[in-house]
Amino acid sequence: MKPILKLVLAAAVACVATTASAAYPDKPIKLVVPFAPGGTVNLIGRLLAERLSHSLGQQVIVENKGGAGGTIGADFVAKSAPDGYTLLLASSSHQSFHPLLYKKLPYDPNKDFTQVALFAAVPNVLVVSNNVPAKNVREFVAHAKASPKKLFMGSAGNGSVNQLVGELFQHKTGTGFEHVPFKGAGPATVDLLAGQIDLMFVNLPNVIAHVQSGKVRALAVASARRVSSLPDVPTMAEAGVPDFVVDSWAGVLAPAGTPKAIVDKLSIEINKLAKDKATIDMLAAQGAIPLPGTSVEYGALVRFETERWSEVIRKANISLD
Template structure:
């Protein structure tokens, strides 16, 4: 009996020591996967959040860019990572909602294989053209595209991204033929747009805003239902003549399925505090984004709702990805 008692005591001591050594979350650096390359809006906003999280959590949050296949390569990596809170993803409406409809065969389930943590920001897309394009508004662009079918090239961050779908919706609703040129992220697409290798793009507003203000790109319209405070003189697509057009984009943090509730709660609270901070709110608005907040449960509801919403948009636009 003494032997059993001693063994139990030793086991309890070992467990207690393990718990003590584990400490409160986080006790080591966190990897935040950005499933797109550097230079685009997802990368920009992800790095802004990672920097502040590093300060508030007391552990470095390292951005790890894993681009490709409309965000599915990075998403797959995170979906298959340990659900311990040390591998997260800065996801988008594309990775969490749109890809479920666009891709016939995904190595993961966008809804079931992730733990939603918190929303962080929302942005409209903006229709921008290279200044060499002879169009100063959407109506002129539509007229030029109809007169020159297939002559204009439209860049995007990749097949199935919100850039792509916003453009496909425009093509469908305006009845124009432009050539879609997918890239591995907004950064490379933007570089070619500035060089006039492609002539137009539906870019996330923060990525295009500096170029619009510098006169390197011409802004024709935003895809949201209301104008952006960052560019109040730029009309919405509906105001510009494409009645009923609307497409918004959100960004937030998710983890692998089975993320411990205490970890999810801690991260959600910190991200919400960061998004509500006045200095951060001002920074996001100046960049063309709007701060968003949510609980993990609210974020989950949004993902399910937008999966249905964008499925209809995908079908209406005729967009598809093999």
């Protein structure tokens, strides 16, 4: 192909891309939630889709593609057209600790996505069965160290954020628990209510109703500040465990190669929504908090989380096939 023809074709492609970006969006957008309906990320995704539909003037449709710890839905988005019409509501696992846990993924977590914006976070909370006598974290740590048998810690599965937060707590407090992986936080919560396991580190929305009804006891939230829905529950720092802020966050990823103009437009709109009072109130009703953040801030958070979880995973010797 002659050089002049190459330049003409390149200019034509750039012109089409610019025009498409300017008109974006001119059809419905698919927001893939890589987990089954009913979970925390799903609730946040549906809230974001509803608010973003009004903001963008086009319907944003949530599509649940669960399985394999969120990797099936992520793989679908990674291999979708980079046109801004297929997005992923990613959890903190997708780019921070999945690459550390899985020996082989069907996509490259860092090269196959473009970070668009952060949106919301969910506090993790330490909850214990009513069979556990401790009323606060200090008593709980003393009880765990004095118990002749290890306490049973439930989680949503091997390599889940529940397990990782629990491993971090054990490292910081010198305690040791017997990890019991379940197929999701829901089944684990059922066994916690029944007293079959002793404790969980879990997303607040999964257990807030049970805490408020007194069926389980919340000892501390792993957040920078107390949450409005449980004002009497201290933060980990207040409870005597410093440097223990571990929120589970959610942000939007697009396939790599998505035009910058589209990424920037989405980032601006999502950040506006995350700062809007109506959105903040809706998130609070779900036990979540806003976490606005640009694509640059998203990348910085991923780097921080990757470094932190790399150490936890290494010390706990966690690996998945």
